[in-house]
Amino acid sequence: MSYFMEFIIYLLTSSIVFLTGVTLGIYVYYNFSKSLTHKAISLLLFFLFVRFLSVHLYLDNNIYDYPHFLLVNHLTSRIGVPIVFLLVFYHTTKEKLHWVHYFHIIPFFLFILNFWEILFSSAQVKQEIMQAMEIEGYAYVWQLGALFSPKQLELLRVIPFYSYVAAIGYMVFKTGNFKKLPLHLQGFFRIVFWFLLANLLPIIISSLGFEQVGSFLVANVVGLFTTLIITVTFFFIPNFLFGLENEPNLEYIENVETIYETLEDDKDVLIFKVEEFMTEFKPFLSAEFSLKFLEKNLNISGRYISAAIKEKYQLNFKNYINWLRIEYFKSVYLPMITSSEQVNLEDIANELGFVSINTFYIQFHKFLNTTPRAYIDQYLMSKALIETV
Structure with a gap:
């Protein structure tokens, strides 16, 4: 493949990534009424999606030579790790995020400024860089920085990254129990774990002595599979990651034997029993509370309980419980x-x-x-x- 065609592929890929990011940003701004945490994790997953789509979309290994790989590879980790640090910091210390915390993204912007001329140079310059990288690799690019020498750049790349990773690990360890973290953070860390595992697989396969060509093919297959998982996860975040509907549809529990089935026609008596139980014991204040629990304690079919609640409050059981919690607040x-x-x-x-x-x-x-x-x-x-x- 000629350098001209490679550059056309690079240009199309970069344009699609850019337009997708802008579209996503507009959609999130107008449609997500979620918390800052939700939006931050959404952004992180989008970075992972863009990075691996860019890397593994083509089997031609010259994809690694595209100058924009500096952006989607190195910058993803430079901005992603500080965001994760701030999320964990917020949820473990219970402190508010202040304007001073924005200083954590300074290394990210310094990295961009250092390679500003490369990222926005002409097509001819980028093709010359790609040719030089085939011989010298990234060592050639590190010499082209506008602000830092290769040694200074190495410090900028390595020290903040591993410092944040160590700080994140320490804060998670200090909690004493991974399950003490909010469910959305637990879900995010599980995704990151499988993401890292999937991308270590090609390295493991290569170390076992397989041919390099075959290993590279496996790397791309694994990369595409990982991209697919991240994409599905990203677009189904509201239900998959954050557990906003983490309880099944409890209105339709089947085959429940009860001695109170005759109450089906007397919903006033049934709802009185439910309200009396809620008022006296306040079981809704437990995150483990469910229709199954109420059904067992009242010895009444969950189907009838849900129907009575629906008729009086026009709410399903899950929404009824959340409404009780809001009213209690x-x-x-x-x-x-x-x-x-x-x-x-x-x-x-x-x-x-x-x-x-x-x-x-x-x-x-x-x-x-x-x-x-x-x-x-x-x-x-x-x-x-x-x-x-």
Whole structure:
């Protein structure tokens, strides 16, 4: 394949990646009412998707010589690892993210500035760079930096990266239990684990003495498979990763024997029993609470319980439980709040039985059309106004 055709492939790939990123950014901005954590993890998965689509889309190994590989390979890790660090930092220390934390992305921007001329040079210059890289590899590119010498660049590439990895490992280890992390972070780390495992496989195969050509083919097959998994994961994030609908449709439990089946025609009696049980024991404050639990304690078919709730509240069982949690927050937690600054919403979300603060925000917005923080601020403002009258 001529260098001209390779450059055309490079140009098309770069354009598609750029346009996809812009489209995705517009979609996320107007459609995702999720938390900052949700958006950050979405961005990370998109980086992984772009990186491996770029690397493994073609069997021609000259893909490694494309100058834009500097962007999708090295910059993905340079921006991705600090984002993961900030996510873990936020969820383990419970501290708020402030403007000073944006300094963590400085190495990322320094790397871009150092190779700005290469990334946006003419087609002829890029083809000359590709020819030189075939002989000298990346050692040639490291000499073309506008700001740093090769040794300084090596420090910029290595020290921040491994420092962040070590810090992330330390914070996760310090929690004492991986399951103490929010479910969305657990899901993200599981994806990263399989992602790394899949991409170490070609190295392992090569070390076993297989022919290099065959190993390269395997690398591309594994890379394409990994890209497919990441793509599916990315586009199904709301249900797959964040567990927003992590409980099955409980309205249709089959083959449940009960001595109260005659209550099917007396939903008023049934709903009274449900409400009395909820008021007295407040089982909805446990994240483990389910229709199965209620069914067992009331000795009433879950199908009939769901039907009664649906008829009175126009909510399915899952939404009914979330509604009870929101109402409990309004009646019990809200009156105790005196300052918005001192409120730890993640702790409150856990105490209310939500699996994560993301779920708390989403359910709160669903029922009250606002966020918990905005609702608290409005409550405190109204309370202060009443007290001054």
